Amino acid sequence: MPATPAVPDGKRPTLADLATRAGVSTALASIVMRGAKGASAATRERVLEAAREIGYRPDARARLLRSHRSHLLGVQFGLQHPFHADLVEGIYATAEPAGYQIALSAVTAGRGEQRAVETLLDDRCEALILLGPQAPASRLTELAGQLPVVSVARHLRPPVPGLEVVRTADDKGARQAVDHLVALGHRAIAHIDGGKAPGAADRRRGYRTAMSRHGLTEHIRVVPGGLTEAEGAEAAQVLAASHPRPTAVLAFNDRCATGVLDVFLRSGIPVPGAISVVGFDDSHLARLAHIDLTTVGQDIPRLAHLAVDRAIARLDGRDTGTGEQVVAPHLVVRGTTAPPSTAPAT
Amino acid sequence: MPATPAVPDGKRPTLADLATRAGVSTALASIVMRGAKGASAATRERVLEAAREIGYRPDARARLLRSHRSHLLGVQFGLQHPFHADLVEGIYATAEPAGYQIALSAVTAGRGEQRAVETLLDDRCEALILLGPQAPASRLTELAGQLPVVSVARHLRPPVPGLEVVRTADDKGARQAVDHLVALGHRAIAHIDGGKAPGAADRRRGYRTAMSRHGLTEHIRVVPGGLTEAEGAEAAQVLAASHPRPTAVLAFNDRCATGVLDVFLRSGIPVPGAISVVGFDDSHLARLAHIDLTTVGQDIPRLAHLAVDRAIARLDGRDTGTGEQVVAPHLVVRGTTAPPSTAPAT
DNA sequence: ACACCCAAATGGAACGTTCTACAATCGGTC
DNA sequence: GACCGATTGTAGAACGTTCCATTTGGGTGT
Numbered sequence: 001m002p003a004t005p006a007v008p009d010g011k012r013p014t015l016a017d018l019a020t021r022a023g024v025s026t027a028l029a030s031i032v033m034r035g036a037k038g039a040s041a042a043t044r045e046r047v048l049e050a051a052r053e054i055g056y057r058p059d060a061r062a063r064l065l066r067s068h069r070s071h072l073l074g075v076q077f078g079l080q081h082p083f084h085a086d087l088v089e090g091i092y093a094t095a096e097p098a099g100y101q102i103a104l105s106a107v108t109a110g111r112g113e114q115r116a117v118e119t120l121l122d123d124r125c126e127a128l129i130l131l132g133p134q135a136p137a138s139r140l141t142e143l144a145g146q147l148p149v150v151s152v153a154r155h156l157r158p159p160v161p162g163l164e165v166v167r168t169a170d171d172k173g174a175r176q177a178v179d180h181l182v183a184l185g186h187r188a189i190a191h192i193d194g195g196k197a198p199g200a201a202d203r204r205r206g207y208r209t210a211m212s213r214h215g216l217t218e219h220i221r222v223v224p225g226g227l228t229e230a231e232g233a234e235a236a237q238v239l240a241a242s243h244p245r246p247t248a249v250l251a252f253n254d255r256c257a258t259g260v261l262d263v264f265l266r267s268g269i270p271v272p273g274a275i276s277v278v279g280f281d282d283s284h285l286a287r288l289a290h291i292d293l294t295t296v297g298q299d300i301p302r303l304a305h306l307a308v309d310r311a312i313a314r315l316d317g318r319d320t321g322t323g324e325q326v327v328a329p330h331l332v333v334r335g336t337t338a339p340p341s342t343a344p345a346t
Numbered sequence: 347m348p349a350t351p352a353v354p355d356g357k358r359p360t361l362a363d364l365a366t367r368a369g370v371s372t373a374l375a376s377i378v379m380r381g382a383k384g385a386s387a388a389t390r391e392r393v394l395e396a397a398r399e400i401g402y403r404p405d406a407r408a409r410l411l412r413s414h415r416s417h418l419l420g421v422q423f424g425l426q427h428p429f430h431a432d433l434v435e436g437i438y439a440t441a442e443p444a445g446y447q448i449a450l451s452a453v454t455a456g457r458g459e460q461r462a463v464e465t466l467l468d469d470r471c472e473a474l475i476l477l478g479p480q481a482p483a484s485r486l487t488e489l490a491g492q493l494p495v496v497s498v499a500r501h502l503r504p505p506v507p508g509l510e511v512v513r514t515a516d517d518k519g520a521r522q523a524v525d526h527l528v529a530l531g532h533r534a535i536a537h538i539d540g541g542k543a544p545g546a547a548d549r550r551r552g553y554r555t556a557m558s559r560h561g562l563t564e565h566i567r568v569v570p571g572g573l574t575e576a577e578g579a580e581a582a583q584v585l586a587a588s589h590p591r592p593t594a595v596l597a598f599n600d601r602c603a604t605g606v607l608d609v610f611l612r613s614g615i616p617v618p619g620a621i622s623v624v625g626f627d628d629s630h631l632a633r634l635a636h637i638d639l640t641t642v643g644q645d646i647p648r649l650a651h652l653a654v655d656r657a658i659a660r661l662d663g664r665d666t667g668t669g670e671q672v673v674a675p676h677l678v679v680r681g682t683t684a685p686p687s688t689a690p691a692t
Numbered sequence: 693a694c695a696c697c698c699a700a701a702t703g704g705a706a707c708g709t710t711c712t713a714c715a716a717t718c719g720g721t722c
Numbered sequence: 723g724a725c726c727g728a729t730t731g732t733a734g735a736a737c738g739t740t741c742c743a744t745t746t747g748g749g750t751g752t
Contacts, residue, residue: 024702026702026740027704027740028701028702036740038700040699040700058738058739059737060465061407061411061470061739062411062707062737065408065411065708066738068740068741079431079435080435085426088452089426104450104451104452105450108439118403119406124406228634229637230634233636259636262637263636265612266611285575290579290609360707361708370731370732371732372733373734376710376711382710385731386730404709405709408737409710411708411710411737412710412711413710414711
């Protein structure tokens, strides 16, 4: 809150105004403002004081225009996904201390990925971080040719050249969940899958191989689901009505699991008394005392950190070459899993 | 996807490159690119063709630097609030067709409003749209002095000069909910409030006056709550344990109501059999078939539209002078409300 | 005293646009 | 054939910053 509102003229104060005020050249004022070396402590203080007086703020656009580096990371995210929100939070936390700014571009019902990416490119981002991108591999390849691109949570096979991938070992997570349930004594374990959502294929595969490894091939049962509560609820209806009802369910994610829980509770099927439920993500939702969901935790801060780190690494030219960072998930046991009460139907 | 990847040199193509390619001056190329008049149809086509060939995209930063207008609206939003996500979606939908770009800046646990606004100012936004700002009135006043500012969902009393407010008539919404419950035959209606969240005071007041108007002053009961599921659950525990248990509850918002529902269901208190529950917001959550929550709907698209409209109006100098836009809410009756089963305790 | 050197400071040219002149071209009219 | 207005086009100066190459100035070392 400057005492002197601004420069005499109504316009916003510029570097030249600041320089005049402090009695130095614009170049020197610039040096001081961006904390570069080349100014004495005395002048530094004088310039900063002047900046405070006139309420000077550097113009980010002009700065970025001139400097070859923009130090701007473009992030595309799904506005309606809490998982993305958590990731963005982590991305801010890593990027800003590292001296990078974040430009957000949301994907919504009326605003596709194409448009989201276009605005980011127009803003001259140096690299792109795409959260769960659905775009075809060809499009991603094209983008990766233009600038460093990091795909978070979207597993691409075969790998796209030049595209960094940061993801959770979804198959491993599904396996952990199955192992846990089997250890509790469950045999009839069903999986509500995520269709073609990013990661769904891996989780499905992890579930299948884990079941086989435990000799439960005949109990494998995949019910089509999705990533929302409604889709989970729908799948739960199917399961509740099925005759040899499974004693445990692995849902695609926490939102899906919430829908499942709700249906079971309303149908008078106690959880975990009659059936155990496991989610995926360890979102805020799962942690709530009254939901208390056993779930497979994704290390979101680490995913976010890696995504930023990979982007910056590419920008700095330190290319690790691996191209894929896989983060281990960890099972979080809470209150929705317990040993089966009766012998499972065979 | 340009056949020729870019300009010979590895750099991104610039207006000069385009002009050279098309055999015109940069000025004319500029005219064509921004669709201004002053170019013949023939050249226009030729330039556009060249642009396509070399994959030219105007540099937003340079453009904004030069033109006095930036056509950029800064939006501050809470990354974890679904309500804000919906608003942002609506804001995009109104702003982009109107020729304005959106710069998003998120408020998170580790990134306060102050920082969020600072980055927006550095980006030279022309106006600010703040979703549910918590900043002190003094800070908002200061901001409003610098550029047009629209506060969405935060009701300021006394009005801050120069600050536009767009909000729902929260008091009216609470009244509609109470009226609905009373019409069903309820008398002991409790309110779980939102503390100092934006809008909470108005809803509380609306609840109180509606109760009084129905002669139910002695049944007024406000339980401290909040805007999350956990806070709703906590309040529900209190209500469930209280002796003359209310027959209906008006929760601060849908998330809060979800927590309430969950606790009641787990405690074996049927909804709406033993107790009716009303939410607020009509979020996606409430609409899910298995939650099916009676709630007070906020007209989010309209709020978003008005927010953008007010900002643009101020920029265009058409100042309506009113400074406050109040949108009517509407009750959405679903499955969580019904007549009380027994006579309410007096 | 001399060259020498490093820090402190500066002038001016970028960066990629748009904007404000102004110049050229072209029918058409008197 | 000179004049005109409208249309098309161009040159060059902004915009606010950072980078580069230089200049200044006061110590050192010999």
